Amino acid sequence: xxxxxxxxxxxxxxxxxxxxxxxxxxxxxxxxxxxxxxxxxxxxxxxxxxxxxxxxxxxxxxxxxxxxxxxxxxxxxxxxxxxxxxxxxxxxxxxxxxxxxxxxxxxxxxxxx
Amino acid sequence: xxxxxxxxxxxxxxxxxxxxxxxxxxxxxxxxxxxxxxxxxxxxxxxxxxxxxxxxxxxxxxxxxxxxxxxxxxxxxxxxxxxxxxxxxxxxxxxxxxxxxxxxxxxxxxxxxxxxxxxxxxxxxxxx
Numbered sequence: 001x002x003x004x005x006x007x008x009x010x011x012x013x014x015x016x017x018x019x020x021x022x023x024x025x026x027x028x029x030x031x032x033x034x035x036x037x038x039x040x041x042x043x044x045x046x047x048x049x050x051x052x053x054x055x056x057x058x059x060x061x062x063x064x065x066x067x068x069x070x071x072x073x074x075x076x077x078x079x080x081x082x083x084x085x086x087x088x089x090x091x092x093x094x095x096x097x098x099x100x101x102x103x104x105x106x107x108x109x110x111x112x113x
Numbered sequence: 114x115x116x117x118x119x120x121x122x123x124x125x126x127x128x129x130x131x132x133x134x135x136x137x138x139x140x141x142x143x144x145x146x147x148x149x150x151x152x153x154x155x156x157x158x159x160x161x162x163x164x165x166x167x168x169x170x171x172x173x174x175x176x177x178x179x180x181x182x183x184x185x186x187x188x189x190x191x192x193x194x195x196x197x198x199x200x201x202x203x204x205x206x207x208x209x210x211x212x213x214x215x216x217x218x219x220x221x222x223x224x225x226x227x228x229x230x231x232x233x234x235x236x237x238x239x240x241x
Contacts, residue, residue, distance in 0.1 A: 015198065020218050023202045043203075050199060084215040086239050 007059070014062050021070055022050055031078035165212075165235045169227060172211050176204055189226040201225055212240045 029046055033039035053065050085092035166186050174181040179194050190196045190204060205221045208214070212234050216224070224230050234240050 016222065019198050019202055019222055022199050023206065023218060023221060026202065026206055047199065084213060084239075087215040090215075 010059055014059065014066060017066050017070075018050070021066065021073060022046075025069075025073050028073065028076070028078055028081070031081045032076075160235075160240060162231070162235045165240070166231055168211055169208065169230055169234065172207050173204065173227065176200070176207065184227075186227050186231065191225065205230075208234065212237070214240060 025046055026043060029042045030039050033042055049069075053062075056062055056065065083090040087093065170184055170186060173179055173184045173188070173194070176196075178196060178200055183194055188194055190201045191198070196204065201224075202221075205216065205224050208224075208230055209216055209221070214234070214237060216233070220233070224233060
């Protein structure tokens, strides 16, 4: 019983690793693609690479496949990935932050009357 | 006497924004520009929940593996729409692009249905 639970937990962890790897790899594919129409083909190729090993059952083989794929992903990571402008590292990050609450501009200062 | 006191007193008090102050600000040449800048700022695009639901349903309907007639705001990606886990990853990435979001991996992994996606996007301050 314990082995079944252990097996299922291991499979769940492997599935999560694959999902996260596919997400990172898909984003990286978009970083490498200069145009959208190039990205669609690359994304489809990436998906095919994952689909070839869809029916592998042996947990040890799966672990090895995931390790290989993660190593390949790390080797081909884009050096300057796209970052959403407001996110940390993005081009608008901490640019022109809004003034703190309670600060206001008095436009007619000194000429109130 | 009163005329002499008035500027001296005014120099030391600050009025909170009032209709008079607002009118004075509106009279300022830069006020119109300021209003426009706020309206065009992507950070202040407060999208309504209805808009979020509409656009999310559209994203799902345009995914090639989804049957558009099955999409409704209560749908679960895998149970109702027949997507697998990698398709779900693709859908979440499409949602990120639609709303110009960057969802951390661990959070993106948990979004597996439209109600969750609606909740996440509608509550995200940067969703645009």
